[in-house]
Amino acid sequence: MKKVILASLFAGLSFGGVAVAQTATVVVPGEVKSYVLEQSGPSVVYQGDLVVGTRLPDTVEIHTIPNQPAYGYVVLNDRKVLINPQTREVIEVW
16 A cells, blocks of 8 residues: 555646746846837737737738847737747747
8 A cells, every 4th residue: 555655646747847837937138028019000900819929920920129129929819929039939929
């Protein structure tokens, strides 16, 4: 019985560690968020899910952010979306 409990506990801790390792938090500088939220422009219709980690197709034009080469943005479905311009992955959606 003790072996079963210990094995279950170990498995739970192992899977919990994997889940934590896969969760990454990106701290977006305040000036980046402010810049993106102040921008206006036409919204593009996007048929996919707008969630963190989604990779946008090459057909979506990413706008640059001055002095912030690690970030870009797009307006999709009337929502501002922060993008990693190198990977085209969604970082945050507002």
